[in-house]
Amino acid sequence: MSLNLGRNNLINNIPPPIGNLSSLVSLSLHFNILEGSIPNELGHLMKLQYLQLSSNKLSGLIPPSIYNLSSIVGFSVGANQLYGNIPASLGLTLPNLKYLLLGGNAFTGSMPVSLPNASGLVAVDFGSSYFSGPLPENLGRLHDLRQLNIGNSTFGGGEGDNDLSFLTSLTNCSRLEYLDATANQLRGTLPDTIVNLSTHLTLLGLGGNPIYGSIPTDISNLFNLNSLGIFRSFVMGTIPIGVGKLQNLQGLYLYSNRLSGRIPSSIGNITGLVKLSLFGNRLHGRIPSSLGNCRHLEGLSLSANELNGTIPKEVLSIPSLIGLRIEDNFLVGSLPLEVGNMEQLQELHAANNKLMGEIPSELGNCLKLELLNLSNNFFQGAIPLGLKNLKSIKLLELSHNNLSGHIPVALEKFPILEYLDLSSNDLDGEVPQQGIFKNSSAFSVLGNKRLCGGIPQLQLPACLKKDSKKHGRSISLTVIFSVIGAVLGLILLSSIFVTLYRARRKASKNPLPASFLESKYLNVSYKDLFKATGEFSSDNLIGEGSYGSVYKGILDRDETLVAVKVLNLHQRGASRSFLAECEALRNIRHRNLVKIITACSSIDFKGDDFKALLFEYMPNGSLEKWLHPNVHGQYEMRSLNVIQRLDIAIDVASALEYLHHHCGTPVVHRDLKPSNVLLDNDMCAHVGDFGLARFLSNAASNTSQDQTSTTGIRGSVGYIPPGNNFMLFLCSLIFSSSFFNAFQIFLNMKLELSLLFIACGVANVVIVAIVRIHSKK
Template sequence: MALLSFKDGITSDPLGALSSWNHTLHFCNWNGITCGRRHQRVTVLNLSGQNLVGTLSPAISNLTFLREIHLQENSFNGQISQDIGRLFRLRYLNMSHNSLGGEIPSNLSTHCRDLQIINLGYNELIGKIPIQLSTLPKLFSLYLGPNLLTGSIPPQLGNVSALIYLFLGGNRLVRHIPDDLARISHLKWIVLSENLLSGTVPSSVYNNLSFLETFAVAVNQLHGTLPPSIGFSLPNLQYLLLGFNQFTGHIPNSLSNVSSLEWLGMSGNQFSGPVPENIGWGKNLLIFDLSYNYLGLGRADDLKFITSLTNCSNLNQLTIQRNHFGGLFPNSIANLSTHLEYLAIGRNQISGSIPSQIGNLINLKALGIYFTFITGSIPTSIGMLQNLQRLYMGNNSLSGKIPYNIGNITQLTALDLGSNNLQGSIPLSLANCTKLLTLRLSQNNLRGTIPKQIIGLSSLSIALYLSGNFFTGSLPSEVGNLKLLELLDVSQNKLSGEIPSTLANCNSMRELYMLGNAFRGNVLSVFTTLTSIEVLDLSDNNFSGTISKYLEGFKFLQYLNLSFNNFEGEVPKQGVFGNASAISVVGNDNLCGGIPELMLPACPVLAKGRRGKAHVSRVIILVASAVVCLIFLLCVPASLYWIRKSKKKPSSLSSMDGRHLKVSYAELFKATDGFSSANLIGTGSYGSVYKGILSRIENVVAVKVLNLHLRGASKSFIAECNALRNIRHRNLVKIITSCSSIDFGGNDFKALVLEFMPNGSLEKWLHSKLDGQHQLGSLNFIKRLNIAIDIASAVDYLHHHCHTPIAHCDLKPSNIFLDEDMNAHVGDFGLAKFYPRIIQSSSEDQSSTTGLKGTIGYIAPGNNFINFRHPVYSQ
């Protein structure tokens, strides 16, 4: 009756596991049932891995002779009945890998004194760990994670002297690791990873648990250092997992003596200093992960420890990226185990070239050599890595051609060779890589046409980056094969011709960048089917025609740039066109209408009849005459502007337009090496600016950290966020994101992440004489004129073309920043003010006086007299 009641709780039995549970057979012969010989009573219930769906009937507690319950790997839901505590003969309880909820029965300890194994992991259990479990005298294995358990780890667990395996990972446990656990002298496993534990690891854990084989506390909030003697006090360690905490200090040399060590995971901490040279002496290492720390001293011998890893014949993973390792790329890497599948050494100060024998690592699945000082060519032996799925070699100084035999790596899903000095053409052999999801070849010196075999690679579904090269010709019609592609970037090349109509097939496209080419024709009709588009940048081309109203209905479109083309006619007003900060149409002289914030002329109303025609004719003649005069008057500065504009390089952050990146204090702390003084590039009224490398976008950024102890700093932060979040112009410093959080000490923290300007401020160029290799103070007339035009363009945009006009209020040379091409960008909007547009009334000469704002003791020449007739200052 108890078993049939259990069966009644099952709502789905896809494998027919309970088909034999009927009255035609004795219950001892039912599938999954074992009975004792003496009393013919049920002793084992084993239905593991049967894909059963349903709830657990409380009637199971009537099987009083039950010793083992195996119900793992099913889909049971509901709660575990407290009645299960009546099974006083129970020794083994495994209900893991289900969807059970509720709390852990607290009365398991009342009668189940023989319980040896409890496994309730991989469920959705809530509540606290019952203290009563500490009274089970024979319990040697306790698996309670992952679940949704809360509270702290009961110190009373230290009373379970028989405990060998303790698995509490993947919960929401808080507070510290109890020192009492060290009293369980025979513990072999302590797994506490992925919780919210804080504090330090008790020293007694390191000193008293000599049988410990697995110590896993990764992904918590722990801090402290490792004891120098850890390798001697824990000689049986096989798994040491400390990743993503806040540990500091050096890696103890004594770890080299742990011959049993198989997995060393220390990533995402703040470890520093050298790595022990003989770390691989034990030969058993499988996974070696030291990434995202501060290891290395930037010296030539930093990577000497890799030689010892060549002894580890079963090494599967070597990841040391994002540290401070220096020296030459070690040739010994090519001698590592052929079992190696994952190798990542990027984001270090490594130089030299990639060893030609890299092809020896024939089982590699992922290879990351990025953001280093590596030079030379890509070895042709790379083509031997036919198991490679992800290859990242971007942001180095690699040169030469892309090896043709790279097409032999047919398992590739991601290939990044961007931001190097690669030359030649795209090898047609890449068409063999029919599993490619993302391809980045941007920011190189590649030439020729874009091969139709590559741009037609239908597997590309994430991103195709070809920007910043010298590609010529037209965009192949095979682009229409990219039906699943989300991002296409062909900007800043020398492409020409009309956009193929087949682009309309790419209806999964979310971002499309075509700026800075010579495309022509009436293009907007191609995009009627791209309803998922979020970012569309067609600027700096020769496109023509009218702006179709159907773009108003694109509900996902967040940013549209049609500037510097030949579009004409009326600008729509709905959808994205209703937000002046989300569109740009400047440089199209024949556009009219649109929302008032665009400051475009009103569209002419065509009158009927001859009088209307005659009137239109007179208007055309007058306009034509005016245009001729303007062309004559403006040809010289316009020529200078266009010559300079044609030489501009694409922004490395262009791909971030329209996105909102979220960063934490910890990420900014790592990006700036702990806000190191070595990365300090400037100070201001309310804080300091640091140079850093933000890992997720892999670009150099400027991090402006507010000193919140200063009066007005918080207000300045809010003002700058409000000003920068809705404006976009090529002569404004771009904001990438902001961070409002708390630091490691629990203090408020606010910072802005901005585009990095390599040439610093205009102040330094005007008043300093020497800065490293740059001879400052030597701006000739043309450079000064260009900078003045840039600043004027930015101010004109702020005053006339924003949704709400903005007054900078602190415009001065130290707030003008110069990029690598000496283009000027206006920054520091901490004192910016917003002004609603006010239609001028009665008196044009009416003015008002406002208090001067800006840097104390500084008024830029020409600013002491302000024309208050301008609408921005009319208040």
């Protein structure tokens, strides 16, 4: 007798009286919303062969009585909330098992050593759980095994480097079709014996493990493979030419390793390839034009390598391409006109190369394009009018090139454009004021010295109409006298500001209640971060501060590179710093603030409290490392030129101007220093670390309700970077809406320094004004 109630949205608990159906052979309750524990009474069904309880909300332990049902052939409880250990004797008490599916739960412990005694096993799933320890080396006794899934668990981590020895045992499983061991702690050298695995194998996943060695040259023996994944490991050597013989391959994932040499042109023989991901290696040479033979290719990622030469026209002629990532290489030449053939293209990333020439107008044919990043190249000429057809564009990055001409007014009409970066070019003329150009935090035109107009927040000069030279001189003289008059007035007003400053110091504190990030942010667990950072490995440590450490990590779900700030909760004030940073960052967004991805407040594997913040990863590190490089650091051979220093200062000032005047409740950072200024791929500065941030009342007159205290110096104890505060004051003075607003930025500084800052700032304003006037003559 069978009882099949699967996929019916059933709720509540499993009724214990089901255990009285003594003739029941099959019980299927999968894909419902059942909760509670599995009734012990199910262990009375002595004739039961198939028990299917997967994809519910069941919790608790599996009743021991079920392990005594020797008649069971199929046992599936995957995708629930069950926990506990699996008995070591399971293979002895359930000898007739063919299907054992336990994945997607919170089970712990090791895989039962007796499992091979159930010699008829066909499918075993221990994935997405917390199983640990070594894998039995006698799994090869399961001659009928077709599927083995242990991915996204914590297997391995034992002494020595022998965690991969089970692979050699599996060469005896001649019917094996599916082997997924990704994202574990399996350590060791990749054995050459993997080429002797079953020729029926369609999926081989070993990525996300500390695996060494090289890919065997005879990998072509596994000619039925659909997917090969050996990524985020330490695999070295070259990509074997034999990979091109895997004619059934649809996905090849070898990213984030230490592979070197050239990309084999033989990959072009895999005409059915859909995904090719080789980013984050040390590959060099040209991109093979033979990749153009892969007419079904949807995703091609070759970024962060050492590739050179031009972009093959054949690759840009693949009609099925959805995503193309070739950034962070040494590619030269122009962007071929064939780019317009990729009508399905949604993402094109070609930043940080040496591409030149004009941006092809044919890009406007890519009507589905959402992300276009051509920054940090040598493109020249005007922004093509053909881009006006990109109505699906969300992010457009054209910064740090040699583009000239006007900003196309058509950019105002992009309906869903979220961010536009045209900074550090040679654009001129008036900045539009509609569409995305209404929001100063959604676009950047910095570093284009000949622009004018735009919204007031840009503080660009007004666009002057052409007139006679005489009239121009009179305007210049008027401006000079106006500036001198303003200087005298500002000096007189400085004493008033000092009085206001002293009044603010007496204001009472009334700190805002801290709150965590809202639910719109990505949910991550301690386990996710544990894996993303390689168990918080010292190799991924990129910084340490007063309240914790920062690690580089890669999130499994979308291969996102992130910076993970882990709070040291034993340090006094760390929890308060965490709450302050969450509160400060949850409602602010600006191109010059470090973007927060999410926060994690959980417990670790030891049961201790765990708090962490996830930020967008900044490849160029902190400004501190560029200004004061370590002798053995990665920046010792690089330095900042004058333009870069000025750009960074302007970026920081823009961030402060936003925090003080455009984010609802004004925010005071209170710990601004070079180590808290981070640089992205474009050397664009982002202010981070809001652990000491405070909020100011919007009511300037109501100083008794001011929500921050300005008594004393806040920030790093004993630290005031020489010359740094003056530069920030100057930039904030130039970019703030009023002199008083600029002065507010430095309320945390010593009183006796304030007049000096004001005098120096005023002098610089005069100099800048005179230089600008003479440059226009």
